[in-house]
Amino acid sequence: MSSVITIDNGFRIAELEDRASQQTLAMACSLISLIDLRDSYTGGHSSRVAGYTRQIAVHLGLPAEEVEQVVLSASLHDIGKIGVPDHVLLKQGKLDDEEFEWIRKHPEFGWAAVRNVDGFQHASLLVLHHHERWNGGGYPGNLRGSDIPLGSRIISVADTYDALTTNRPYRSARTHEEAMQEIVRCSGTQFNSEVVHAFCNSRGWS
Numbered sequence: 001m002s003s004v005i006t007i008d009n010g011f012r013i014a015e016l017e018d019r020a021s022q023q024t025l026a027m028a029c030s031l032i033s034l035i036d037l038r039d040s041y042t043g044g045h046s047s048r049v050a051g052y053t054r055q056i057a058v059h060l061g062l063p064a065e066e067v068e069q070v071v072l073s074a075s076l077h078d079i080g081k082i083g084v085p086d087h088v089l090l091k092q093g094k095l096d097d098e099e100f101e102w103i104r105k106h107p108e109f110g111w112a113a114v115r116n117v118d119g120f121q122h123a124s125l126l127v128l129h130h131h132e133r134w135n136g137g138g139y140p141g142n143l144r145g146s147d148i149p150l151g152s153r154i155i156s157v158a159d160t161y162d163a164l165t166t167n168r169p170y171r172s173a174r175t176h177e178e179a180m181q182e183i184v185r186c187s188g189t190q191f192n193s194e195v196v197h198a199f200c201n202s203r204g205w206s
Contacts, residue, residue, distance in 0.1 A: 035082070053074035056202055073151055073152075073155065076120075084102050107139070150192075
């Protein structure tokens with residue numbers, strides 16, 4: 001029988017019974033708490049993205065074990081921002097080109113941080129590719145279409161929705177309706193249409 005563990009920010013991840021899985025989950029919780037310590041927005045954002053990711057994965061009909069793996073990856077998707085300098089990460093305004101290049105590195109920083117941790121190898125790949133775009137215009141690998149791991153495609157949609165609906169120092173949050181319209185508009189170019197469809201269903205949007 002499975003139990004659950006609740007992270008400090010309230011996000012819950014299913015806990016498997018065997019000891020190795022428990023140790024993996026404990027490591028994940030420690031990493032997630034580091035995100036919160038560095039930047040409270042990033043920590044809360046990661047929790048929300050993980051929740052939206054779970055909704056999408058369930059609506060796609062993924063097996064329970066795969067759902068948990070993608071949700072774990074979503075909770076860690078911004079862990080690489082630990083490697084971004086404070087003057088960039090915490091800047092109260094729009095980033096210039098040089099500063100944005102630091103932000104573009106965070107998926108690679110995240111991948112490097114967790115790829116050698118036992119049990120995190122697959123999660124590290126989903127973290128690495130969560131800013132790829134369906135049309136090949138993303139980063140860091142310029143992957144296109146089905147070459148992008150499904151989990152990364154799911155996280156991308158969840159990540160964008162939360163970013164759009166959250167107030168930031170340089171812009172106000174969009175409404176749920178505005179954010180959904182933008183995601184639908186980018187379906188087939190930035191996002192995988194199948195994932196967008198599942199997200200719309202999970203949010204009661206048609």
